[in-house]
Amino acid sequence: MTDRPVWNARPHLLSIEEWGYKIDDYLENADGGEIIFNINPDDDRVYDAIYIGGGAAGRFGSAYLKALGGRQLVVDAWPFLGGSCPHNACVPHHLFSDCAAELMLNREFSGRYWFSDLDNKIVNMKEIVDMFRKGRIGPHAIMNFQSKEQLDMEFILNTTARIIDPHTVEAAGRIFKTRNIVLSTGSTPNRLGIPGENLKGVFDYETFVEDLDYEPGDTAVVVGGGKTAAIYGCFFNATGRRTILVVRSTLLKLVPDSEIRGYLIDRMKEQGMEILEYSNLVRIENDGNGRVKAAIIETPDGERRVETDFIFTGIGDTPNSEQVAATLGLKLGDKKEVIVDEQLRTNVPNVYAVGDLIGAPMEMFKARKSGTYAARHIMGQDVSYSPRDFPDFVHTHYEVTWFGMSEDEAREVYDNVIIIKMPPENENGLNVGLPASDRMMLYALEKPHLSGYQKLIIDGASRKVLGIHHVGCGAKDGFQYLCRMIKAGITVDDLGEMDELFLNPTHFIQLSRLRAGNEVLIDL
Ligand code: FAD
Numbered sequence: 001m002t003d004r005p006v007w008n009a010r011p012h013l014l015s016i017e018e019w020g021y022k023i024d025d026y027l028e029n030a031d032g033g034e035i036i037f038n039i040n041p042d043d044d045r046v047y048d049a050i051y052i053g054g055g056a057a058g059r060f061g062s063a064y065l066k067a068l069g070g071r072q073l074v075v076d077a078w079p080f081l082g083g084s085c086p087h088n089a090c091v092p093h094h095l096f097s098d099c100a101a102e103l104m105l106n107r108e109f110s111g112r113y114w115f116s117d118l119d120n121k122i123v124n125m126k127e128i129v130d131m132f133r134k135g136r137i138g139p140h141a142i143m144n145f146q147s148k149e150q151l152d153m154e155f156i157l158n159t160t161a162r163i164i165d166p167h168t169v170e171a172a173g174r175i176f177k178t179r180n181i182v183l184s185t186g187s188t189p190n191r192l193g194i195p196g197e198n199l200k201g202v203f204d205y206e207t208f209v210e211d212l213d214y215e216p217g218d219t220a221v222v223v224g225g226g227k228t229a230a231i232y233g234c235f236f237n238a239t240g241r242r243t244i245l246v247v248r249s250t251l252l253k254l255v256p257d258s259e260i261r262g263y264l265i266d267r268m269k270e271q272g273m274e275i276l277e278y279s280n281l282v283r284i285e286n287d288g289n290g291r292v293k294a295a296i297i298e299t300p301d302g303e304r305r306v307e308t309d310f311i312f313t314g315i316g317d318t319p320n321s322e323q324v325a326a327t328l329g330l331k332l333g334d335k336k337e338v339i340v341d342e343q344l345r346t347n348v349p350n351v352y353a354v355g356d357l358i359g360a361p362m363e364m365f366k367a368r369k370s371g372t373y374a375a376r377h378i379m380g381q382d383v384s385y386s387p388r389d390f391p392d393f394v395h396t397h398y399e400v401t402w403f404g405m406s407e408d409e410a411r412e413v414y415d416n417v418i419i420i421k422m423p424p425e426n427e428n429g430l431n432v433g434l435p436a437s438d439r440m441m442l443y444a445l446e447k448p449h450l451s452g453y454q455k456l457i458i459d460g461a462s463r464k465v466l467g468i469h470h471v472g473c474g475a476k477d478g479f480q481y482l483c484r485m486i487k488a489g490i491t492v493d494d495l496g497e498m499d500e501l502f503l504n505p506t507h508f509i510q511l512s513r514l515r516a517g518n519e520v521l522i523d524l
């Protein structure tokens with residue numbers, strides 16, 4: 001039984017603003033405040049599913065199950081639904097990436113036109129983090145408002161759930177019976193496991209937004225070579241800090257096309273980032289007062305000591321599986337992901353697992369879709385889901401998007417690979433004012449080599465699009481649809497038949513049209 005006060009939200013109609021005040025209160029309250037209880041007393045059906053964890057996976061799964069006529073309950077430890085995305089992951093990531101892009105633009109045009117003079121200036125980043133912490137209450141409030149007032153979901157928030165068996169869950173001191181449990185407990189950032197990692201001044205994406213209570217000095221050391229490290233590293237760099245990326249193998253190897261990857265890394269270096277590949281942070285020195293004083297890095301050229309008061313780690317995430325696995329006897333993979341089949345079923349009957357908990361790819365589309373596919377299967381639909389062939393993206397100072405094969409991959413499989421790219425191969429290299437479009441126009445006209453890069457990969461025989469890659473701004477949305485079209489077998493001729501909204505971020509439609517008339521395709 002819980003001894004914490006329980007607040008029944010059910011009889012109240014709360015506005016988004018009222019939810020905001022409540023959530024803010026709970027997050028500020030040292031003992032967490034009341035448990036938020038929203039159970040429908042007029043429904044006496046046994047639950048079809050209880051979702052443990054109300055992040056993207058649990059919230060979308062719950063909503064879908066309800067839409068299909070089932071009865072759901074979702075329990076979350078936080079006082080809001082939506083999980084890590086609005087609290088410490090996607091939303092702050094996009095804020096910091098926006099800042100990185102804006103700051104890079106300002107630095108490139110520093111003191112000219114209307115841009116302020118940022119030469120040799122470090123801008124405040126604690127202010128941005130504080131602003132985020134305040135602002136995130138908005139998305140939190142919307143999630144609760146939408147889930148309760150619009151989707152009529154049942155939930156218990158601000159408390160953990162205890163699983164008793166596959167049909168019984170305890171939360172807020174009450175026992176709930178269910179036909180199925182869906183585990184959606186997410187993941188946690190990996191730790192370095194090195195001396196000094198608990199010192200003040202060592203952050204990951206969670207603690208950066210929760211605990212940053214000082215303005216970091218002029219040097220940031222970032223550990224990792226994947227999305228989180230690149231995203232946050234580019235932001236720290238754009239604030240004007242010396243930024244050193246310590247990468248165990250190679251940076252951004254998740255970007256499939258080597259030319260695109262090269263373009264990105266060249267731009268990062270040009271912005272002043274120092275990249276130490278095949279290197280490891282091995283020790284963090286204490287300043288004598290429990291704060292970081294220096295990072296000791298092993299590189300292929302020997303050990304380096306970097307004085308800093310700020311270290312950020314982005315070395316991947318581990319599914320929050322241990323507790324649920326021990327309680328239920330679940331089978332785990334070697335990265336501690338819960339093993340599921342294509343119906344999202346675990347090895348324990350009536351127990352499903354979804355979202356980050358089932359491992360890579362740890363992305364929102366998979367969290368949301370896997371949650372809904374579990375719901376559909378529970379409600380009797382004959383469905384299967386396994387994430388493959390999806391579009392992907394990362395932010396550096398740019399937005400980088402891709403789908404399908406890289407040029408190298410295509411050349412291994414196909415004899416006649418056609419490349420349409422921008423800027424085109426030419427004797428000036430990148431120094432061509434194309435591509436040009438949204439947010440890239442100043443670069444295109446004045447610093448053309450900064451205006452992005454794009455590449456379309458085609459099988460010359462079938463004329464089908466094999467891969468598509470973009471560096472710039474504003475193409476992410478289009479890739480969601482392009483991916484579907486490419487999977488359906490779109491050709492260069494079909495692309496040329498589309499209608500562009502010129503100046504479009506990707507120039508693929510008009511470039512395809514220029515070549516589509518040729519019986520024998522050649523590069524452009
Ligand atoms: P979560 O959202 O983490 O939800 C898990 C929930 O379970 C939490 O709310 C937690 O409180 C709750 N919980 C855990 N244990 C219990 C318990 N015992 N009882 C009750 N509740 C419990 N993906 C994108 O597609 N786009 C992006 O831009 C993007 N940016 C990212 C940036 C960063 C820095 C990171 C780390 C990830 C990013 N991702 C992004 C990935 C994305 O955030 C995750 O894939 C997604 O949020 C996972 O959703 P989930 O529901 O599985 O887990």
Ligand code: COM
Pocket residue numbers: 055056057059060081082083085086091139143368
């Ligand atoms: C989005 C959270 S920030 S959710 O996927 O809508 O629940």
